[in-house]
Amino acid sequence: MRTDFFARLDREPEPPKMEIPRMSRTRLALFGGTSAFYLAIVVAVLASTWLVALDWKLMLFRPYEQWPEQHAFLDYFVVLGQRGPTAVMVAAWLGWRSWRQHTLRPLLALGAALLLLNVTVGAVKIGLGRLGPHYATQIGSAELFAGGDIFPSGHTANAVVTWGILAYLATTPRARRYLSALSAVVSLGVGLTTVYLGTHWLSDVLLGWAAGLLILLGLPWCEPLIGRAEAWILGVREQWRTRRAPGRSLPVAAGGPRPAMVPQRATDTGRPEDAACEPVATVATTSTRPSQGSATGPAASTRTTTHDRSRAHTRSERTPVTPSGSRRPPHSRPLTGG
Template identity: 30%
Template sequence: MSQRPRPCRWLRRPGSDLGLRLTLAAAAAVLLLVPFTVLMLLVATAWPPLLALDAHLAATLHAGTSANPALAGVLQLWTDMFAPGPLRVLVGVVAVWLWWRGARRVALWAVVTMVAGGLLGAGLKLLLGRDRPEFLDPVSHATGYSFPSGHSLTAALGAGVLLLIFLPFVPDASPVRTQRATRWTIIAAALIVTVATGLTRVALGVHWLSDVVAGWTLGVAVIAATTAAFATWRGLPARRSPQGGSGRPPPRDMPGRT
């Protein structure tokens, strides 16, 4: 009998490659935080070349959007569908489903990743206090500060979390070409949601491009950091009872385990 697929293999039970997986995740988090920190410092110090590039791209994209009401409507629909609220609800529903299936550590990882990323983004908005673009003929409106883009951050978090959860569900029994096509389709969908959601914010005139890039970078960095943290937690040895057995029942954090 074939076992049911186990979501998010990075968080599965520890094995000989735990150190490698942990190192890769931690390194990815650090490497992504470097460009984010540089970008944040450039924004905080109002570096003229960055401000000029942001202003030029914002004005150009906004001009094209305002001249095409139909396009503006499509972009607004997209940005509303993949706003932070709906994406958080979607990940929450998936987390409940994972918990029900017994993949409780993965469910916790998904929730912690979304909450940690959201709180970090909100804190940075208050810290930087960057104003949003302003136009005489705005096609959309948004409140709050601008850096980093909450839509872009949440899109990266939500798409990344769902990608890591559902990629392992591609059936191993499928032909190799079918497996590859399915996996690349899932990856492409995650990338499209992340990139398109961020770009709609610039085209609608409510964010600078640097806000969007910062949101993407921070989102992926948070995923890498929480993955490393949960992989470490998953690798901790079980406590031993005085009788020599484990001090806790066998983990049921993955569906299909017996």
């Protein structure tokens, strides 16, 4: 019985065709608007505009001191934006979805989204090098190019992607609506929680929301690559299974007859034999000149054929040997009464 993960993919009936999101006009419009918002936030921070001043006002307000009773709960709630725990939880759910739907697409879509998240957000973080509120050095400064890595907010962008991918992969409109609302609430809450805890500026959170949304909106462009990756993985799996399949190859001499596989009989010792087949080579005999005194003609051929068939189906007349010795009595002469 097969127990590997891919066994579900081979089961019948064939899975229903799922609708793959495409880059529609609405999605393109949202992608363009979100990109413009993203660039506007970056320019506003680079130019130290009113947005940077608002960042400093919230930082000096110190929300974690204004409402300290919420601190313990929000310390745990912000974990919903950490990449490690959320990736494990969402991957477990999507792995079950892959098993139920006979496809690797949910897991591959999650992997593609997380890869894009790490590349795009990580590059901007390192490039701008902004310091966080707890490490700020000059009031009113944007704290850019100082060796930091908080702009945009990784927690916020990760919350948008990891929870939003559930809505992206939903199979019904109703499920998509509910999951979209859930992911929006979680991502908004995680972003505002980082501002409350003082680990991010407000502009970091705004850019994190935009970065995560751009990945979800642009994910349909990756669908052809995801399909090819799924086909390649399944092809490699089939090759691996073919190489590991048990098979016995019997050596055959060049030009010689191929051995026929016949089941081996149990020996007279009563011990069970293997279920494998023993090769019995059927060798074609060459015609020879009959010796003197031997019978020739059709009668001789008939007798020879009958004799060969009887020999082929008779058991050996040798005395069977068992671990305790021969089963015949040591003296085979008949006993006489006396």
